[in-house]
Amino acid sequence: MSIQTPKDISSIDFGLMDPETYRDMSITKVITADTYDDDGFPIDMGLMDPRLGVIDPGLECPTCGQRSGSCPGHFGHIELAAPVIHVGFSKRVRRLLRGTCRNCSKLLLTSEERGEFLDRLERTIELGDDQSDVMKAAIRQARKKDQCPHCGEKQFDIKHEKPTTYYEVQDVLTNEFPELIAAAMQGDAVRDEDPDDVDRDPMSPDELANETGIELSRINEILSGTFRPRPEDRKAIEKALSVDLTEEDMNKLMASDIRDWFESIPDEDLEVLGIDSDHSRPEWMILTVLPVPPVTARPSITLDNGQRSEDDLTHKLVDIIRINQRFMENREAGAPQLIIEDLWELLQYHVTTFMDNEISGTPPARHRSGRPLKTLSQRLKGKEGRFRGSLSGKRVNFSARTVISPDPTLSLNEVGVPDRVAEEMTQTMTVTDRNRSQAQQYVSNGPNTHPGANYVKRPDGRRLKVTEKNCEELAEKVEVGWEVNRHLVDGDIIIFNRQPSLHRMSIMAHEVVVMPYKTFRLNTTVCPPYNADFDGDEMNMHALQNEEARAEARVLMRVQEQILSPRFGENIIGAIQDHISGTYLLTHENPEFNETQALDLLRATRVDELPEPDRVDGDIEYWTGRTLFSELLPDGLNLEFTSATGDTVLIEDGELIEGTIDEDGVGAFGGTVVDTICKQYSTTRARMFINEVAALAMRAIMHFGFSIGIDDESIPGEARAEIDETIDNAYDRVEELIEIYENGDLESLPGRTVSETLEMKIMQALGKVRDTAGDIVSDYFGDDNPAVVMAQSGARGSMLNLTQMAGCVGQQAVRGERINRGYEDRTLSHYKPDDLGADAHGFVESSYRSGLSPREFFFHAVSGREGLVDTAVRTSKSGYLQRRLINALSELETQYDGTVRNTKDTIVQFEFGEDGTSPVKVSSDVDHEVDVAEIADGVLEAEFEDDGDTFLEQVRDETDTRTNLSERMDAITAQGDD
Amino acid sequence: MVDATEHELVPEHHLVDEERLEEILDEYNIERTDLPKIKRLDPALRDVDAEAGDVIRIERDSRTTDTAIVYRLVIE
Secondary structure (H helix, E strand, O other): OOOOOOOOOOOOOOOOOOHHHHHHHOOOEOOOOOOEOOOOOEOOOOOOOHHHOOOOOOOEOOOOOOEOOOOOOOOEEEEEEEEEEOHHHHHHHHHHHHHEOOOOOOEOOOHHHHHHHHHHHHHHHHHOOOHHHHHHHHHHHHHOOOEOOOOOOEOOEEEEEOOOEEEEEEEEEOOOHHHHHHHHHOOOOOOOOOHHHOOOOOOOHHHHHHHHOOOHHHHHHHHHOOOOOOHHHHHHHHHHHOOOOEEEEEEEEOHHHHHHHHHOOOHHHHHHOOOOOOOOOHHHHEEEEEEEOOHHHOOOEEOOOOOEEOOHHHHHHHHHHHHHHHHHHHHHOOOOHHHHHHHHHHHHHHHHHHHOOOOOOOOOOEOOOOOEOOOHHHHHOOOOOHHHHHHOOOOOOOEEEEEEEEOOOOOOOEEEEEHHHHOOOEEEEEOOOOOHHHHHHHHHHOOOOOOOEEEEEOOOOOEEEOOOOOHHHHHHHOOOOOEEEEEOOOOOEEEEEOOOOOOHHHEEEEEEEEEOOOOEEEOHHHHHHHOOOOOOOEEEEEEOOOHHHHHHHHHHHEHHHHOEOOOOOOEOOOEOOHHHHHHHHHHOOOOEEOHHHHHHHOOOOOOOOOOOOOEEEOOEEEEEHHHHHHOOOOOOOOEEEEOOOOOEEEEEOOEEEEOOOOHHHHEOOOOHHHHHHHHHOOHHHHHHHHHHHHHHHHHHHHHHOOOOOHHHHOOOHHHHHHHHHHHHHHHHHHHHHHHHHHOOOOOOOOOOOHHHHHHHHHHHHHHHHHHHHHHHHHHHOOOOOHHHHHHHHOOOOOHHHHHHHHOOOEEOEEOOEEOOOOEOOEOOOOOOOOOOOOHHHOEEOOOOOOOOOHHHHHHHHHHHHHHHHHHHHHHHHHHHHHHHHHHHHOOOEEOOOOOEEOOOOOEEEOOHHHOOOOHHHOOOOOOOOOOHHHHHHHHHHHHHOOOOHHHHHHHHHHOOHHHHOOHHHHHHHOOOOO | OOOHHHOOOOOEEEEOOHHHHHHHHHHHOOOHHHOOEEEOOOHHHOOOOOOOOOEEEEEEEOOOOOEEEEEEEEEO
């Protein structure tokens, strides 16, 4: 056997396959349904013929001489006793039957029409549109013809009974013709005609004979039913008596008839339909030979007890061969047509289910156990099929999955990897002069000590496993040119992912920090992009296997490169939850700290020297929260914006002058300070800032102490009384409305019925209760209340949540209306029928703190359930929508000329997004657009006046060359940074 | 019938002359069939005397740039 060399694919043709090709590529005809003989050897010309390929290890393939694994397997074939229709083409067969003549097989189009469709086809190809639309249109046109324009043959309608039966619908003489003619001759109504509408003159047999030109004796014979009139006589009689003597009859088209029909369709006619007759003759859609897939495609497995279990495809092929043989035997024995037809249908069924076992209208072929067989198309279709399951996505090596947990001491770029994962995942290092001793150290540590190695590869290509026993010995042998598969160590780059991967930031690159225990550890600030929390979430890690991948990941995929979201062009990574409460507490009332406290707050940051104190009291120095926060800001930062709390934040030259730092300042999803640093400085600087804000905020929140308990939602008695009063007032108002309504005095709002108006007004009145309760509640809670702090700073929760906890839960709703479902005319049997009152329709006057009454609890659960159902429905709907969108958009690409094109190179957008701009590169500040003029001036100056020294220097200052280095390197080079 | 071209959201549609068209096709290095398509009977082409094969220039308002220009090939 010669060595096969890889070949270039220059083109691919898709088409039907000629039965002769099936025979040519077949290594053997398969004639016996048995697989193995009594001694367990495969039978020649059986389904397991050794020439079809080898699956048992060690055996040699008699066809190609290769062994299991390298032998691709070889096709066999079955000669079908009678032609059967290929299910995959049943629609195409139907179209061709409808569009061609039943006699001469020519396309039922005049030459002008043919020309039109040929032109249209040409244009369609030119425009790159779907050719099958032209075919459909041509068939639709051809189907309108009652007669063949070429041979004049009358055409019948073709009825298709799924999956593979075709009938010609013909009009034939009904068996009731004598009665019908007799009735018509008496002038009576026939069939289902309305007797009143019938206007038919009675006619004698003589007159009828005259009228039709049929002999009188014949007419009498016809009337007695002894003679069936010929078609032309039938038509004459029908015309004379204006009566319809026909009934529809279904004439079944056998597969062999269809094959003959298709064989004589001329090539030129196929061209009109967009069929290339060189590659796809239509008669090839009707199978006369069935290819038998190689055994490698349907391997049998040996069970523990030594019994062989065959693949589903083999089972199906056994069925086909059995029926095929029975068919042949019966036909040779001259069995009646009825039996032959039954067997034919059975053969058709088996061949059909061999190819597709999920056809509607056909019972699926089943295994003995009752399980439907997995046949050819089931192997390809769907999520677990060959395309989606084995080609687009498959299982990968060098991956790990485990539970995630938080670790605030990590940088957001890092991930804590359990040591046992690090020992399993490896990175290949090529041994050079410079890393040889390091490599030897790894090898000598062996596979079970952390920075160790699992395999080495010698320059001759031989791979050796490093074991506890041979590691010392092997380490000595490691030379330049060897490859060592070492464990993951701190600073390695890996890819980290959480499903569902809905956006770019669901997969990011992190630097490894090897840690004890079993979970992946994350900095909490990267939770928003992954949408992760720590209630049991698991994430996947992939170790990169070549230098190119590692470089790409480091430059493009590292977390800090993803701080800005392309969705809205602002940062998606930033402070969350307690970080925000922390910066709020630190900056809102601008508290003071003594030296010990101040140093404690900043201890987890790079800042190791305090600035000038803000106040000196005697010999004690004090620093304010804002001053300490300012230490984290880069020099030269100037900002002015409104915080979530509502005050104006002013930052001048990297100093926080006034204002509260909260969600709008440093939060994820568009915290202004983070966003600005990211855009005006660098992603590295932004990363440092976020890390340090998180660290400072945690220290701050720990300094002040932050907790929330049941007493934080309690309100004084007078507040409760106030709320109760509003509730009572609202109840009165509702009663009043109901009374007006029942008296019929309620005026309806435009476009609504009176009862709708009442509902609206009640909802309005009750809605106001919660608002009022909210106002009352917030009056009684001070700014130091933890729930208020969280709501104001944007850390978590809202004032509405607080109102519901302390004041009144309010109206429960289903589909935006009060709860109206349950029993007839009432929601619960606790209420009278047609009670329109507030409490009968789900108004909850209690607060969460006071607890809900049983009835309130029920209504609350009703609307709570609606929320759950909505989320469940939404996720599945949006998931499918997303899949469709991705499939539609995945081939679009922005070209170097700025246009967006698909793979056919047709233009979708003339300029990406109409402005050719990336959302993350645009200033989020309306007042600070990119100053193109200044940049251009700089470039010009650099080019012509002072050799560009000033400009280049400026550029150099702004370019952060540290980005692509490991974070550990940053720590070294960053010394002396602002 | 409502004249769609009068509507404020329907941008200006103009026929592109052959000379200019050559430049455009050259600029993007494409055949005219690579352009996006517009039906000849599109309501926006009411006042444009266009045949299949002609190219239409559409000048629309854009949120990100003031105006965005799009060319479309007229088809049947």
